[in-house]
Amino acid sequence: MAFWIASSPHNHSKAETSALMRLVIYAVLPGIFAQWYFFGWGNIIHILLAITTVLFCEFIVLSLRNKKNIRKQLFDGSAILTAILLGICLPAIAPWWISIIGAVFAVVVVKQLYGGLGHNPFNPAMAAYVMLLISFPLQMTSWQPPLALMTIDLDLANTLSVIFTDFTKEGYSVQQLRTSVDGFTMATPLDTLKTNTGLGLTVFESMENSVFGEHFSLGWEWINAAFFIGGLVLIAKKAIAWQTPLSFLLSLFICSFIAYSISPDSSASTMFHWLSGGCMLGAFFILTDPVTGATSTKGRLIVGALAGLLVYLIRTFGGYPDGIAFAVLLCNMAAPLIDQYTRPRTYGHQTKEKQGEAK
Amino acid sequence: MSTKTETKLPTINDDTELTDTVAPDEAALTLAKQDNKDEYKELAIQGLWKNNPGLVQLLGLCPLLAVTATVTNALGLGLATLLVLVCSNTTVSAIRHWVPKEIRIPIFVLIIASFVTCVQLLMNAYTYGIYQSLGIFLPLIVTNCAIIGRAEAYASKNPIKQASFDGLMMGLGFALVLIVLGAIREVLGQGTLFDGANLLLGDWATVLRIEVIHLDSQFLLAILPPGAFIAMGFIIALKNAIDSYIKQRQPKKSDKAIERIRVNFDS
Numbered sequence: 238m239a240f241w242i243a244s245s246p247h248n249h250s251k252a253e254t255s256a257l258m259r260l261v262i263y264a265v266l267p268g269i270f271a272q273w274y275f276f277g278w279g280n281i282i283h284i285l286l287a288i289t290t291v292l293f294c295e296f297i298v299l300s301l302r303n304k305k306n307i308r309k310q311l312f313d314g315s316a317i318l319t320a321i322l323l324g325i326c327l328p329a330i331a332p333w334w335i336s337i338i339g340a341v342f343a344v345v346v347v348k349q350l351y352g353g354l355g356h357n358p359f360n361p362a363m364a365a366y367v368m369l370l371i372s373f374p375l376q377m378t379s380w381q382p383p384l385a386l387m388t389i390d391l392d393l394a395n396t397l398s399v400i401f402t403d404f405t406k407e408g409y410s411v412q413q414l415r416t417s418v419d420g421f422t423m424a425t426p427l428d429t430l431k432t433n434t435g436l437g438l439t440v441f442e443s444m445e446n447s448v449f450g451e452h453f454s455l456g457w458e459w460i461n462a463a464f465f466i467g468g469l470v471l472i473a474k475k476a477i478a479w480q481t482p483l484s485f486l487l488s489l490f491i492c493s494f495i496a497y498s499i500s501p502d503s504s505a506s507t508m509f510h511w512l513s514g515g516c517m518l519g520a521f522f523i524l525t526d527p528v529t530g531a532t533s534t535k536g537r538l539i540v541g542a543l544a545g546l547l548v549y550l551i552r553t554f555g556g557y558p559d560g561i562a563f564a565v566l567l568c569n570m571a572a573p574l575i576d577q578y579t580r581p582r583t584y585g586h587q588t589k590e591k592q593g594e595a596k
Numbered sequence: 597m598s599t600k601t602e603t604k605l606p607t608i609n610d611d612t613e614l615t616d617t618v619a620p621d622e623a624a625l626t627l628a629k630q631d632n633k634d635e636y637k638e639l640a641i642q643g644l645w646k647n648n649p650g651l652v653q654l655l656g657l658c659p660l661l662a663v664t665a666t667v668t669n670a671l672g673l674g675l676a677t678l679l680v681l682v683c684s685n686t687t688v689s690a691i692r693h694w695v696p697k698e699i700r701i702p703i704f705v706l707i708i709a710s711f712v713t714c715v716q717l718l719m720n721a722y723t724y725g726i727y728q729s730l731g732i733f734l735p736l737i738v739t740n741c742a743i744i745g746r747a748e749a750y751a752s753k754n755p756i757k758q759a760s761f762d763g764l765m766m767g768l769g770f771a772l773v774l775i776v777l778g779a780i781r782e783v784l785g786q787g788t789l790f791d792g793a794n795l796l797l798g799d800w801a802t803v804l805r806i807e808v809i810h811l812d813s814q815f816l817l818a819i820l821p822p823g824a825f826i827a828m829g830f831i832i833a834l835k836n837a838i839d840s841y842i843k844q845r846q847p848k849k850s851d852k853a854i855e856r857i858r859v860n861f862d863s
Binding site: 346368371372373374375376 | 815820822826
């Protein structure tokens with residue numbers, strides 16, 4: 238009889254991929270609820286569309302690759318989470334084919350062509366979002382204002398009608414939906430700020446626009462707060478490492494703080510940067526992706542800080558109003574290199590400097 | 597028996613003698629023809645499939661990816677490259693005995709550059725629209741590695757006929773890849789085929805324009821260079837898939853043949 242001797246680590250966490258993914262999906266729910274509250278049914282419809290497409294594509298690719306146990310891989314939650322993250326990022330009243338094309342690209346090209354779960358160098362949801370943003374700039378920037386500011390009532394039936402036919406039941410177009418009472422097209426706070434600063438207005442002057450609401454940005458601040466809470470739950474449950482979001486938020490805070498203290502007229506406040514766009518979603522749900530992010534503790538700190546810097550630079554100097562997706566992709570590219578240089582010391586081995594001393 | 601064979605032998609000998617005087621030449625000729633045929637066939641297979649400059653050697657990727665947004669552009673560049681490749685291969689092969697080995701590359705480049713200049717001037721004169729849309733990539737044919745590669749690897753060592761045929765086949769292979777890539781990108785990007793073909797082929801070609809699907813908004817990724825990379829990846833993957841499928845089918849046949857022999861032995 239042979240004794241079975243296992244190598245370390247001896248203490249395993251029994252978590253499966255599907256359990257982890259399910260936890261992340263639960264943690265996204267408050268954010269989705271906030272989105273539904275402020276922007277209507279659009280995102281939920283897009284999420285459902287994306288989930289259907291993703292499962293369909295995943296099934297086809299897995300059977301083409303002659304994989305066994307397709308059912309388990311199909312429902313491990315990774316594809317569904319990708320679809321949910323993609324659906325959250327899309328403008329609520331984007332046409333239906335946007336989420337379908339995005340979902341197909343995310344699963345077939347970004348995930349499965351590279352070898353499936355665990356082998357993809359880029360975050361599928363963000364890569365698909367960037368693909369859509371580059372390919373269909375008009376549809377992907379047609380953000381509607383929060384429901385409270387809209388002149389047209391956008392209920393479930395109307396939203397469905399806009400997504401599938403481009404017009405509401407009464408015949409209003411997407412462009413008309415985005416028009417405010419005084420005839421201006423309303424954009425997201427980040428977009429408005431960018432345009433206004435380009436026109437030479439100060440931040441305080443542009444903040445008077447109704448999309449900013451009373452505090453930082455109407456609706457968006459609560460959505461970001463909801464994602465923040467979800468992220469805290471994930472950290473408490475140890476589903477994600479705290480290093481990435483912390484260093485990301487700190488880095489973005491420091492960058493915007495420096496700019497704000499030097500010239501408050503032309504740069505937005507630190508809290509505005511934290512609570513607008515996809516900041517919290519990116520910090521807690523996308524940068525922390527275990528497959529495409531860094532794996533060492535130091536590496537995670539560096540990746541987070543790099544992402545924060547990139548987001549600030551893209552938001553302030555770049556051509557697009559928000560830069561989370563681009564920053565995430567750039568960091569995904571840099572992650573393997575960062576990991577290589579921040580590999581922790583193996584127990585029992587000496588660091589290079591100490592080795593030099595010993596010699 | 598023996599006498600019969602003896603009597604027969606001379607006649608056979610006569611025959612063989614008669615044929616002997618002619619046969620070596622004829623046999624050699626047919627052999628040479630066979631060889632030639634085989635060589636040309638091999639050249640064609642190499643250029644169009646096995647050693648395709650676009651798909652396998654991955655040469656000349658820059659123009660391949662940059663100008664294939666539409667079939668018309670791809671066809672224009674493909675034809676220009678084809679012409680330059682055939683002419684340069686022929687010339688390089690014709691002067692191969694007098695070119696000093698040490699300075700052959702500059703000479704090849706000069707020859708290619710002069711042909712490219714000819715093609716460029718011709719396109720400027722007769723197909724001005726396509727000349728404009730190809731832009732810098734037309735003069736850049738000079739630096740297309742597929743052309744200098746063929747001059748160096750094949751034309752400088754082989755007779756004119758084979759060299760020019762090799763140029764034709766390699767050029768055709770390159771042009772075909774360009775056209776397929778152009779077709780994929782044009783259908784995905786604009787939903788059309790042969791849009792603007794009149795710029796290349798004259799006014800009658802406007803009828804060639806096919807609207808495959810009506811797209812309200814262009815799929816910009818397919819038109820932009822990253823889309824070219826992705827589409828090219830898919831084409832190469834398809835080629836490799838076909839190759840491995842053919843490979844898989846071949847050993848099965850030989851297996852069956854062996855089995856039959858065994859059966860015969862047993863019985």
